[in-house]
Amino acid sequence: MSKDREISMSVIRRLPRYYRFLYNLKQEGKTRISSSKLASLMGLTASQIRQDLNCFGEFGQQGYGYMVDQLYDEISKILGIENPSPAVIIGIGNMGKAISKYMDFENRGIVITGLFDDSPEVIGETVGNMKVKSMEELEHSCNQYQVEVGILCVPNEAGPEVTKQLIKTGVKTFWNFTHYDIAYNHEDTIVENVHLDDSLMTLSYRLNKSKKDKQNT
Amino acid sequence: MSKDREISMSVIRRLPRYYRFLYNLKQEGKTRISSSKLASLMGLTASQIRQDLNCFGEFGQQGYGYMVDQLYDEISKILGIENPSPAVIIGIGNMGKAISKYMDFENRGIVITGLFDDSPEVIGETVGNMKVKSMEELEHSCNQYQVEVGILCVPNEAGPEVTKQLIKTGVKTFWNFTHYDIAYNHEDTIVENVHLDDSLMTLSYRLNKSKKDKQNT
DNA sequence: TAGATTGTTAATCGATTAACAATC
DNA sequence: TAGATTGTTAATCGATTAACAATC
Numbered sequence: 001m002s003k004d005r006e007i008s009m010s011v012i013r014r015l016p017r018y019y020r021f022l023y024n025l026k027q028e029g030k031t032r033i034s035s036s037k038l039a040s041l042m043g044l045t046a047s048q049i050r051q052d053l054n055c056f057g058e059f060g061q062q063g064y065g066y067m068v069d070q071l072y073d074e075i076s077k078i079l080g081i082e083n084p085s086p087a088v089i090i091g092i093g094n095m096g097k098a099i100s101k102y103m104d105f106e107n108r109g110i111v112i113t114g115l116f117d118d119s120p121e122v123i124g125e126t127v128g129n130m131k132v133k134s135m136e137e138l139e140h141s142c143n144q145y146q147v148e149v150g151i152l153c154v155p156n157e158a159g160p161e162v163t164k165q166l167i168k169t170g171v172k173t174f175w176n177f178t179h180y181d182i183a184y185n186h187e188d189t190i191v192e193n194v195h196l197d198d199s200l201m202t203l204s205y206r207l208n209k210s211k212k213d214k215q216n217t
Numbered sequence: 218m219s220k221d222r223e224i225s226m227s228v229i230r231r232l233p234r235y236y237r238f239l240y241n242l243k244q245e246g247k248t249r250i251s252s253s254k255l256a257s258l259m260g261l262t263a264s265q266i267r268q269d270l271n272c273f274g275e276f277g278q279q280g281y282g283y284m285v286d287q288l289y290d291e292i293s294k295i296l297g298i299e300n301p302s303p304a305v306i307i308g309i310g311n312m313g314k315a316i317s318k319y320m321d322f323e324n325r326g327i328v329i330t331g332l333f334d335d336s337p338e339v340i341g342e343t344v345g346n347m348k349v350k351s352m353e354e355l356e357h358s359c360n361q362y363q364v365e366v367g368i369l370c371v372p373n374e375a376g377p378e379v380t381k382q383l384i385k386t387g388v389k390t391f392w393n394f395t396h397y398d399i400a401y402n403h404e405d406t407i408v409e410n411v412h413l414d415d416s417l418m419t420l421s422y423r424l425n426k427s428k429k430d431k432q433n434t
Numbered sequence: 435t436a437g438a439t440t441g442t443t444a445a446t447c448g449a450t451t452a453a454c455a456a457t458c
Numbered sequence: 459t460a461g462a463t464t465g466t467t468a469a470t471c472g473a474t475t476a477a478c479a480a481t482c
Contacts, residue, residue, distance in 0.1 A: 010473065012422055016415035020396065034439065043401055046439090047475050054441060062440040063482040079418050080425030098315035099413075108414055109421025148424065173424045175417060179237060184260055190427060192420040196316075196411065197325055198233035200392060201296050203409040204326025205229055207365065207390045208297030210407060227449065251463065263463090264451050271465060279464040280458040 007055050014052055015079060017042065022072040034065035081109040085173070086145045090162050091154035092117040092125070092132050095177055099153060100128050113145035114138075135165070142169035151175045152182075160185070224272050231269055232296060234259065239289040251282035298326040302390070303362045307379050308371035309334040309342070309349050312394055316370060317345050330362040331355075352382070359386035368392045369399075377402070 021042055025033060035046040042049075053059055053066075059074050060066045076082060087110045089096050096115070105112055115127055118135045125132045133141065141147070150166040152159065152174060159180025166174075173190040174182050183191040238259055242250060252263040259266075270276055270283075276291050277283045293299060304327045306313050313332070322329055332344055335352045342349045350358065358364070367383040369376065369391060376397025383391075390407040391399050400408040 008473075013415070013419055015422065016412070016418040019418065020414075036439080045475060047477095048473090050439095050441065051474080058441065060440050061482060062480070063438045065439065078422065080421045081418070083425075085421065085424055094315040094318045098311040101311045103413065103417065105417075108417040109425070110417060149420070173420065173427075175420055181260075190420070190423045192416050192423070194411075194413065194416055195233070196320065197237075198230070199409050199411055200320065200322070200325040200327060201233040201236065201298070202230055203366070203390065203392055203407070204297045204302065205232065205295065206407045206409070207302055208300075208326070225449075253463085262451060264453095265449090267463095267465065268450080275465065277464050278458060279456070280462045282463065 005055075011052050011055055015075060018049075018052070019072070019075045019079060022068055022075065025068045026072055030068050032065050033068055033071075035060070037065075079109060081107065084109050084111045085148045086111050086113045087149035087151055087175075088112070088114045088116060088138070088142065088147050088166075088171075089151040089153060090116045090135075090138075090166070091152065091158070092122050092127055093153065093155075096151075096153035097127055099151065099177075100130070110149060112151075113147055114141045116141075138165060139169050142166070142171065147171055149173045149175065151177075152180075153177050156180060222272075228269050228272055232292060235266075235269070236289070236292045236296060239285055239292065242285045243289055247285050249282050250285055250288075252277070254282075296326055298324065301326050301328045302365045303328050303330045304366035304368055304392075305329070305331045305333060305355070305359065305364050305383075305388075306368040306370060307333045307352075307355075307383070308369065308375070309339050309344055310370060310372075313368075313370035314344055316368065316394075317347070327366060329368075330364060331358045333358075355382060356386050359383070359388065364388055366390045366392065368394075369397075370394050373397060 021038065035049045038044075039046040039049055050060075053071075056078050057074065059071050084106055087105070089100055089112060092100070092115050096117070100112065100115060112130070115130050115132045116135055116138050117123055117132050122132050123134045147169065148171060150163070150171045150173070152162060154162050156179045159178040159182075163174070163180065163182050163186065167186060167189075172188060174192070176182055176191055176193045177196070179195070179197075183189055238255065252266045256263040256266055267277075270288075273295055274291065276288050301323055304322070306317055306329060309317070309332050313334070317329065317332060329347070332347050332349045333352055333355050334340055334349050339349050340351045364386065365388060367380075367388045367390070369379060371379050373396045376393075376395040376399075380391070380397065380399050380403065384403060384406075389405060391409070393399055393408055393410045394413070396412070396414075400406055
């Protein structure tokens with residue numbers, strides 16, 4: 001049974017990875033998998049996998065393991081991939097363009113309903129198969145498509161203003177590529193930050209650390 | 218004093234954020250900050266900040282707090298931003314282009330020494346201020362610039378092969394935008410993964426969760 | 435039935451928070 | 459000196475791992 005206990009972020013962040021590995025197993029034609037097999041495949045412990053899955057229900061069979069197809073579908077449901085939520089991308093610079101072309105949104109629980117920018121050079125341009133609209137059209141478009149998610153690819157300085165505009169149209173969920181701290185400044189928002197700078201600096205730290213460690217050996 | 222105890226990933230991943238907030242404080246002309254002020258600014262506890270910083274040394278003054286400038290410099294040193302490491306970007310599609318133009322590499326501890334792709338349409342193109350080279354030139358270029366970091370923006374299928382090529386030239390550190398699990402397949406590598414898909418699915422989960430929660434109230 | 439593997443409780447480990455003596 | 463705030467030890471909290479009874 002799914003428990004009342006609030007599911008921790010650590011568990012949630014592992015779900016997409018399970019989903020990915022199960023997809024691969026499906027592709028390979030595997031029909032069943034045990035927690036210990038999956039564990040060694042993913043570099044986790046079998047215990048952790050069973051604990052994680054049992055946050056959401058009892059998907060396995062004792063003595064047998066898990067059905068790959070069924071588990072895949074369950075996680076797909078849990079992640080909400082079946083009924084994708086409408087989203088807009090704001091800021092169609094390099095990052096906005098890359099995101100709109102590169103991401104497989106529909107298989108990630110999101111449908112892009114519009115691209116927006118405030119630069120005259122970009123407005124009207126076709127990216128993927130969508131025309132970039134002006135910021136003046138944002139509110140109308142958000143209402144029309146009942147947009148729920150804002151994807152922020154604008155420069156850091158534009159973060160606060162664009163966030164305000166989106167919140168005015170009822171958007172409460174953000175995929176945020178800027179440094180602007182949306183969750184801190186706006187109550188009742190759901191924010192997933194992509195801090196590429198932070199990730200790169202972490203890498204730099206780890207590389208330098210390993211260099212230093214080698215010197216001292 | 219800096220301790221012998223291995224520093225945990227949780228701490229390391231907070232460093233870039235400290236760095237960012239200290240940069241802002243500098244910009245605002247602030248000269249000193251206490252752990253409790255910084256804590257409320259960042260939405261952390263003062264305890265955690267003091268614990269984190271004390272992994273690396275004693276940077277504060279009792280009864281006074283921390284010097285903004287000094288602390289900023291210390292963290293900069295810790296992150297290895299002062300002596301940037303040479304890197305190459307492989308795969309100059311949408312994401313590769315966005316990364317090369319958008320990121321402020323030099324201020325993140327990295328210098329880009331070359332862009333590489335295997336598509337004739339992209340080779341020779343100028344991105345930012347660099348010409349895209351062919352994969353044949355990779356090995357020579359890596360040796361020439363003593364490249365330490367590989368940035369992988371290639372399609373998932375190309376992950377294993379490109380990784381192999383880079384490792385052959387001595388690259389052991391990766392900023393990885395593919396789904397290929399480098400660390401799992403190659404020993405002694407340092408890998409920082411950017412899993413945009415995972416981040417987006419986590420967002421989808423959280424949004425759907427909040428919708429369900431609202432229905433049940 | 436016997437063997438395998440789950441679901442779940444208990445034990446361990448690590449990270450965060452609280453408390454306080456040291457000291458500027 | 460008195461007040462403030464650090465550095466650091468101790469207490470708490472949460473997440474991971476181990477163990478095992480339930481059961482397919």
